[in-house]
Amino acid sequence: MKLRPGDRVAIVSPSWAGPGVYPAVHDLALRRIRADLGLEPVEFPSTRTVDASPADRAADLMAAYADPTIRAVFASIGGDDQITVLPHLDPAPFVADPKPYFGYSDNTNLLNWLWNHGVPGFHGGSTMVHLACGGGIDPEHLASLRAALFETVDLPITPVDRFSEEELSWSDPASLDTPRPTVPSPDWIWHRPDTVVSGPTWGGSLEIVHWNLAASRWIQPVERYAGSILLLETSEEMPPADEVFRMLRNAGERGLLEQFPAVLVAKAKAAFRGQPPSAGERSRYRDDQREAVLKALAAYNPSAMAVFGIDFGHTSPQWILPYGGRMTVDGPNRSVVAHF
Numbered sequence: 001m002k003l004r005p006g007d008r009v010a011i012v013s014p015s016w017a018g019p020g021v022y023p024a025v026h027d028l029a030l031r032r033i034r035a036d037l038g039l040e041p042v043e044f045p046s047t048r049t050v051d052a053s054p055a056d057r058a059a060d061l062m063a064a065y066a067d068p069t070i071r072a073v074f075a076s077i078g079g080d081d082q083i084t085v086l087p088h089l090d091p092a093p094f095v096a097d098p099k100p101y102f103g104y105s106d107n108t109n110l111l112n113w114l115w116n117h118g119v120p121g122f123h124g125g126s127t128m129v130h131l132a133c134g135g136g137i138d139p140e141h142l143a144s145l146r147a148a149l150f151e152t153v154d155l156p157i158t159p160v161d162r163f164s165e166e167e168l169s170w171s172d173p174a175s176l177d178t179p180r181p182t183v184p185s186p187d188w189i190w191h192r193p194d195t196v197v198s199g200p201t202w203g204g205s206l207e208i209v210h211w212n213l214a215a216s217r218w219i220q221p222v223e224r225y226a227g228s229i230l231l232l233e234t235s236e237e238m239p240p241a242d243e244v245f246r247m248l249r250n251a252g253e254r255g256l257l258e259q260f261p262a263v264l265v266a267k268a269k270a271a272f273r274g275q276p277p278s279a280g281e282r283s284r285y286r287d288d289q290r291e292a293v294l295k296a297l298a299a300y301n302p303s304a305m306a307v308f309g310i311d312f313g314h315t316s317p318q319w320i321l322p323y324g325g326r327m328t329v330d331g332p333n334r335s336v337v338a339h340f
Contacts, residue, residue, distance in 0.1 A: 005038035008071060012046075012061060012064060013046060013047045014061060016078065016080070019047055019048040019077075024170075024176060025170050032137060033131065036137060044060035045059075047076060058086075061085070065099065070099065073100070083211055101119075103126065107204075108212075120324030123201070123323040124320035125141075130318055133180065153340050159309070162184055163316060164180040166271065167273055168180055186283070186286070186309055188308065188310065191294060191306040192305045196330045197261045198327070199227045199326060202225055202231070202260075202323070204231055205313075222256045230264070231323070232263060233314065235269070261304060266310055266311065267308075305329060305331050325340070326339040
Protein backbone atom coordinates (compact mmCIF):
# COMPACT_ATOMS: atom_id res chain seq x y z
CA MET A 1 0.00 0.00 0.00
CA LYS A 2 1.35 3.41 -0.98
CA LEU A 3 1.92 6.15 1.57
CA ARG A 4 0.02 9.39 1.96
CA PRO A 5 1.28 12.81 3.09
CA GLY A 6 1.47 12.97 6.87
CA ASP A 7 2.24 9.26 7.32
CA ARG A 8 4.81 8.27 9.91
CA VAL A 9 8.06 6.62 8.79
CA ALA A 10 10.69 4.92 10.92
CA ILE A 11 14.33 6.03 10.91
CA VAL A 12 16.55 3.19 12.11
CA SER A 13 20.27 2.38 12.28
CA PRO A 14 20.56 -1.39 11.82
CA SER A 15 24.28 -1.02 11.03
CA TRP A 16 26.38 1.99 12.07
CA ALA A 17 24.67 4.62 14.23
CA GLY A 18 25.85 7.58 12.16
CA PRO A 19 23.13 9.84 13.62
CA GLY A 20 24.83 9.59 17.00
CA VAL A 21 28.18 10.68 15.60
CA TYR A 22 26.96 13.40 13.21
CA PRO A 23 23.66 14.64 14.66
CA ALA A 24 23.57 17.81 12.54
CA VAL A 25 23.57 15.73 9.34
CA HIS A 26 20.88 13.46 10.75
CA ASP A 27 18.72 16.39 11.84
CA LEU A 28 18.94 17.92 8.36
CA ALA A 29 17.69 14.64 6.90
CA LEU A 30 14.73 14.66 9.29
CA ARG A 31 13.83 18.20 8.25
CA ARG A 32 13.90 17.24 4.59
CA ILE A 33 11.71 14.20 5.19
CA ARG A 34 9.12 16.60 6.55
CA ALA A 35 9.63 19.39 4.01
CA ASP A 36 10.32 17.48 0.77
CA LEU A 37 8.30 14.31 1.35
CA GLY A 38 5.55 15.49 3.68
CA LEU A 39 6.16 12.58 6.05
CA GLU A 40 6.74 12.45 9.79
CA PRO A 41 10.01 10.73 10.79
CA VAL A 42 10.05 8.62 13.94
CA GLU A 43 13.33 7.65 15.59
CA PHE A 44 13.72 4.40 17.49
CA PRO A 45 15.85 3.82 20.62
CA SER A 46 19.08 2.75 18.91
CA THR A 47 18.92 5.17 15.96
CA ARG A 48 21.52 7.46 17.58
CA THR A 49 23.10 4.86 19.89
CA VAL A 50 26.69 4.16 18.89
CA ASP A 51 27.67 0.51 19.41
CA ALA A 52 24.12 -0.62 20.13
CA SER A 53 23.94 -4.39 20.37
CA PRO A 54 22.68 -6.45 17.43
CA ALA A 55 19.74 -7.53 19.59
CA ASP A 56 18.78 -3.92 20.31
CA ARG A 57 18.99 -2.97 16.64
CA ALA A 58 16.87 -5.98 15.74
CA ALA A 59 14.33 -4.94 18.39
CA ASP A 60 14.00 -1.53 16.72
CA LEU A 61 13.35 -3.13 13.34
CA MET A 62 10.70 -5.46 14.74
CA ALA A 63 9.06 -2.60 16.65
CA ALA A 64 8.92 -0.49 13.48
CA TYR A 65 7.23 -3.27 11.53
CA ALA A 66 4.89 -4.12 14.41
CA ASP A 67 3.66 -0.52 14.71
CA PRO A 68 0.69 -0.09 12.33
CA THR A 69 1.15 3.70 12.25
CA ILE A 70 4.63 3.31 10.71
CA ARG A 71 4.21 3.01 6.94
CA ALA A 72 7.83 2.81 5.72
CA VAL A 73 11.27 2.21 7.22
CA PHE A 74 14.43 4.15 6.28
CA ALA A 75 18.00 3.16 7.12
CA SER A 76 20.03 6.13 8.31
CA ILE A 77 23.22 4.72 6.74
CA GLY A 78 25.12 1.48 6.13
CA GLY A 79 27.99 -0.05 8.06
CA ASP A 80 29.73 -3.40 8.27
CA ASP A 81 28.01 -5.71 10.76
CA GLN A 82 24.30 -5.84 9.93
CA ILE A 83 24.64 -9.56 9.28
CA THR A 84 24.91 -10.00 13.08
CA VAL A 85 21.44 -8.46 13.49
CA LEU A 86 19.66 -11.03 11.32
CA PRO A 87 19.66 -13.96 13.80
CA HIS A 88 17.73 -11.79 16.27
CA LEU A 89 14.84 -11.08 13.88
CA ASP A 90 11.42 -12.73 14.16
CA PRO A 91 9.83 -12.80 10.69
CA ALA A 92 6.27 -12.48 12.03
CA PRO A 93 5.90 -8.65 12.16
CA PHE A 94 7.61 -8.22 8.79
CA VAL A 95 5.36 -10.71 7.04
CA ALA A 96 2.22 -9.42 8.77
CA ASP A 97 2.81 -5.82 7.59
CA PRO A 98 5.28 -5.84 4.67
CA LYS A 99 5.94 -2.11 4.56
CA PRO A 100 8.75 -0.79 2.34
CA TYR A 101 12.33 -0.75 3.58
CA PHE A 102 14.91 1.61 2.06
CA GLY A 103 18.66 1.02 2.24
CA TYR A 104 21.75 -0.11 0.38
CA SER A 105 25.38 -1.11 1.05
CA ASP A 106 25.37 -3.06 4.34
CA ASN A 107 21.57 -2.94 4.22
CA THR A 108 21.83 -5.57 1.50
CA ASN A 109 21.79 -7.98 4.46
CA LEU A 110 18.31 -6.94 5.52
CA LEU A 111 17.00 -6.56 1.97
CA ASN A 112 18.09 -10.13 1.26
CA TRP A 113 16.55 -11.34 4.54
CA LEU A 114 13.26 -9.63 3.69
CA TRP A 115 13.40 -11.13 0.17
CA ASN A 116 13.76 -14.57 1.73
CA HIS A 117 10.50 -13.98 3.59
CA GLY A 118 8.60 -12.64 0.60
CA VAL A 119 8.85 -8.98 1.62
CA PRO A 120 10.04 -6.69 -1.20
CA GLY A 121 12.09 -3.61 -0.40
CA PHE A 122 14.01 -0.88 -2.20
CA HIS A 123 17.72 -0.81 -2.94
CA GLY A 124 18.86 2.72 -2.27
CA GLY A 125 18.30 5.50 0.16
CA SER A 126 20.33 6.58 3.15
CA THR A 127 18.81 9.43 5.07
CA MET A 128 22.22 10.81 5.99
CA VAL A 129 23.90 10.38 2.60
CA HIS A 130 21.12 11.18 0.15
CA LEU A 131 18.54 13.25 2.00
CA ALA A 132 21.04 15.41 3.87
CA CYS A 133 23.43 16.07 1.00
CA GLY A 134 24.64 19.63 0.56
CA GLY A 135 22.74 21.54 -2.08
CA GLY A 136 19.55 19.50 -1.67
CA ILE A 137 18.29 16.10 -2.70
CA ASP A 138 19.36 15.00 -6.19
CA PRO A 139 16.39 15.07 -8.63
CA GLU A 140 16.86 11.43 -9.69
CA HIS A 141 16.92 10.28 -6.09
CA LEU A 142 13.88 12.31 -5.16
CA ALA A 143 11.89 11.21 -8.21
CA SER A 144 12.52 7.51 -7.59
CA LEU A 145 11.97 7.87 -3.85
CA ARG A 146 8.62 9.58 -4.44
CA ALA A 147 7.66 6.87 -6.93
CA ALA A 148 8.52 4.13 -4.45
CA LEU A 149 6.62 5.82 -1.62
CA PHE A 150 3.58 7.35 -3.26
CA GLU A 151 3.03 6.19 -6.85
CA THR A 152 2.12 3.20 -8.96
CA VAL A 153 4.19 3.98 -12.02
CA ASP A 154 6.66 2.60 -14.57
CA LEU A 155 9.67 4.86 -14.05
CA PRO A 156 12.41 5.00 -16.72
CA ILE A 157 15.87 4.73 -15.16
CA THR A 158 18.00 6.94 -17.37
CA PRO A 159 21.67 7.94 -17.63
CA VAL A 160 22.74 11.08 -15.78
CA ASP A 161 24.80 13.89 -17.28
CA ARG A 162 27.06 14.42 -14.28
CA PHE A 163 27.91 12.49 -11.14
CA SER A 164 30.02 12.69 -8.00
CA GLU A 165 32.04 10.22 -5.99
CA GLU A 166 33.70 12.80 -3.76
CA GLU A 167 33.39 12.86 0.01
CA LEU A 168 32.74 16.01 2.03
CA SER A 169 33.66 15.70 5.70
CA TRP A 170 30.60 15.68 7.94
CA SER A 171 32.84 17.13 10.65
CA ASP A 172 32.82 20.38 8.68
CA PRO A 173 29.54 22.31 9.10
CA ALA A 174 29.98 23.61 5.54
CA SER A 175 29.16 20.10 4.26
CA LEU A 176 25.50 20.76 5.11
CA ASP A 177 25.32 23.49 2.48
CA THR A 178 28.06 22.67 -0.01
CA PRO A 179 27.17 20.58 -3.07
CA ARG A 180 29.61 17.83 -3.93
CA PRO A 181 31.73 18.55 -7.01
CA THR A 182 30.59 16.70 -10.13
CA VAL A 183 32.20 15.52 -13.35
CA PRO A 184 30.73 14.35 -16.67
CA SER A 185 29.21 10.90 -16.35
CA PRO A 186 30.46 8.05 -18.54
CA ASP A 187 27.94 6.43 -20.85
CA TRP A 188 26.20 3.18 -20.02
CA ILE A 189 27.73 0.12 -21.67
CA TRP A 190 25.44 -2.68 -22.88
CA HIS A 191 26.51 -6.31 -23.27
CA ARG A 192 24.43 -8.71 -25.38
CA PRO A 193 21.49 -6.28 -25.68
CA ASP A 194 19.40 -8.61 -27.82
CA THR A 195 16.61 -9.59 -25.41
CA VAL A 196 13.93 -8.11 -23.16
CA VAL A 197 13.97 -9.30 -19.57
CA SER A 198 11.27 -8.46 -17.04
CA GLY A 199 11.42 -9.92 -13.57
CA PRO A 200 12.00 -9.38 -9.85
CA THR A 201 15.33 -8.03 -8.69
CA TRP A 202 17.85 -9.42 -6.23
CA GLY A 203 21.46 -8.73 -5.30
CA GLY A 204 22.83 -5.45 -4.01
CA SER A 205 26.28 -4.71 -2.65
CA LEU A 206 28.57 -7.40 -4.06
CA GLU A 207 30.69 -7.58 -0.92
CA ILE A 208 27.60 -8.17 1.23
CA VAL A 209 26.17 -10.72 -1.20
CA HIS A 210 29.50 -12.54 -0.88
CA TRP A 211 29.28 -12.43 2.91
CA ASN A 212 25.81 -13.94 2.71
CA LEU A 213 27.12 -16.66 0.43
CA ALA A 214 29.88 -17.38 2.96
CA ALA A 215 27.42 -17.47 5.85
CA SER A 216 25.23 -19.75 3.69
CA ARG A 217 22.23 -19.65 6.05
CA TRP A 218 20.87 -16.51 4.36
CA ILE A 219 21.00 -17.82 0.77
CA GLN A 220 18.13 -19.83 -0.70
CA PRO A 221 18.37 -22.80 -3.07
CA VAL A 222 19.63 -21.31 -6.32
CA GLU A 223 16.48 -22.23 -8.25
CA ARG A 224 14.54 -19.61 -6.27
CA TYR A 225 16.46 -16.87 -8.07
CA ALA A 226 15.75 -18.16 -11.57
CA GLY A 227 14.54 -15.43 -13.92
CA SER A 228 15.45 -12.58 -11.57
CA ILE A 229 17.44 -9.50 -12.53
CA LEU A 230 20.73 -9.29 -10.65
CA LEU A 231 21.71 -5.92 -9.15
CA LEU A 232 25.44 -5.49 -8.45
CA GLU A 233 27.29 -2.54 -6.94
CA THR A 234 30.55 -2.17 -5.03
CA SER A 235 31.26 -0.02 -2.02
CA GLU A 236 33.70 2.70 -1.05
CA GLU A 237 36.15 -0.06 -0.09
CA MET A 238 36.72 -0.37 -3.85
CA PRO A 239 37.50 -4.08 -4.20
CA PRO A 240 40.07 -4.71 -6.94
CA ALA A 241 38.95 -6.32 -10.18
CA ASP A 242 40.48 -9.70 -9.40
CA GLU A 243 38.56 -9.82 -6.13
CA VAL A 244 35.32 -8.87 -7.91
CA PHE A 245 35.91 -11.77 -10.28
CA ARG A 246 36.61 -14.19 -7.42
CA MET A 247 33.43 -13.21 -5.59
CA LEU A 248 31.39 -13.73 -8.75
CA ARG A 249 33.26 -16.96 -9.48
CA ASN A 250 32.20 -18.28 -6.08
CA ALA A 251 28.57 -17.42 -6.93
CA GLY A 252 29.03 -19.16 -10.25
CA GLU A 253 30.45 -22.30 -8.70
CA ARG A 254 27.40 -22.45 -6.47
CA GLY A 255 25.14 -22.36 -9.54
CA LEU A 256 23.78 -18.95 -8.57
CA LEU A 257 25.16 -16.73 -11.32
CA GLU A 258 23.49 -18.71 -14.09
CA GLN A 259 20.02 -17.97 -12.68
CA PHE A 260 19.96 -14.33 -13.85
CA PRO A 261 19.10 -13.53 -17.49
CA ALA A 262 20.01 -9.86 -16.95
CA VAL A 263 22.55 -8.09 -14.75
CA LEU A 264 22.55 -4.39 -13.85
CA VAL A 265 25.94 -3.13 -12.65
CA ALA A 266 26.18 0.23 -10.91
CA LYS A 267 28.74 2.88 -11.73
CA ALA A 268 31.57 1.85 -9.44
CA LYS A 269 32.81 4.30 -6.85
CA ALA A 270 36.49 4.78 -7.63
CA ALA A 271 37.60 7.36 -5.03
CA PHE A 272 37.30 7.56 -1.26
CA ARG A 273 39.09 10.08 0.93
CA GLY A 274 42.87 10.22 1.08
CA GLN A 275 44.83 11.16 -2.05
CA PRO A 276 42.24 11.34 -4.84
CA PRO A 277 43.00 9.15 -7.87
CA SER A 278 43.32 10.84 -11.22
CA ALA A 279 40.47 10.78 -13.71
CA GLY A 280 42.38 8.21 -15.73
CA GLU A 281 42.88 5.95 -12.72
CA ARG A 282 39.19 6.12 -11.89
CA SER A 283 38.23 5.26 -15.44
CA ARG A 284 40.64 2.31 -15.48
CA TYR A 285 39.21 1.04 -12.19
CA ARG A 286 35.71 0.99 -13.66
CA ASP A 287 36.94 -0.57 -16.90
CA ASP A 288 38.79 -3.29 -14.99
CA GLN A 289 35.73 -4.03 -12.88
CA ARG A 290 33.55 -4.32 -15.98
CA GLU A 291 36.02 -6.78 -17.53
CA ALA A 292 35.98 -8.82 -14.31
CA VAL A 293 32.18 -9.07 -14.39
CA LEU A 294 32.22 -9.99 -18.07
CA LYS A 295 34.87 -12.65 -17.42
CA ALA A 296 32.64 -14.22 -14.76
CA LEU A 297 29.58 -14.06 -17.00
CA ALA A 298 31.50 -15.64 -19.86
CA ALA A 299 32.39 -18.56 -17.60
CA TYR A 300 29.07 -19.07 -15.82
CA ASN A 301 26.28 -17.32 -17.75
CA PRO A 302 27.43 -16.46 -21.28
CA SER A 303 23.92 -15.68 -22.55
CA ALA A 304 23.18 -13.03 -19.88
CA MET A 305 22.52 -9.44 -20.87
CA ALA A 306 24.37 -6.84 -18.78
CA VAL A 307 24.24 -3.07 -18.44
CA PHE A 308 27.15 -1.21 -16.82
CA GLY A 309 27.23 2.27 -15.31
CA ILE A 310 23.73 2.67 -13.88
CA ASP A 311 23.53 5.09 -10.97
CA PHE A 312 22.17 3.00 -8.12
CA GLY A 313 25.15 2.40 -5.86
CA HIS A 314 27.70 4.44 -3.92
CA THR A 315 28.01 7.35 -6.35
CA SER A 316 25.66 10.30 -6.54
CA PRO A 317 22.99 10.83 -7.83
CA GLN A 318 21.44 7.52 -6.89
CA TRP A 319 18.33 5.98 -8.40
CA ILE A 320 16.29 3.93 -5.93
CA LEU A 321 15.39 0.56 -7.45
CA PRO A 322 12.92 -2.16 -6.48
CA TYR A 323 14.42 -5.07 -4.54
CA GLY A 324 12.18 -8.06 -5.02
CA GLY A 325 9.89 -5.83 -7.04
CA ARG A 326 9.96 -5.84 -10.82
CA MET A 327 12.12 -4.16 -13.43
CA THR A 328 12.34 -4.47 -17.20
CA VAL A 329 15.61 -4.39 -19.14
CA ASP A 330 14.94 -3.87 -22.85
CA GLY A 331 18.13 -4.49 -24.78
CA PRO A 332 16.98 -3.66 -28.32
CA ASN A 333 15.55 -0.31 -27.13
CA ARG A 334 18.36 0.31 -24.63
CA SER A 335 15.94 1.06 -21.80
CA VAL A 336 15.68 0.18 -18.13
CA VAL A 337 12.37 0.64 -16.31
CA ALA A 338 11.51 0.23 -12.62
CA HIS A 339 7.94 -0.84 -11.90
CA PHE A 340 6.87 0.87 -8.69
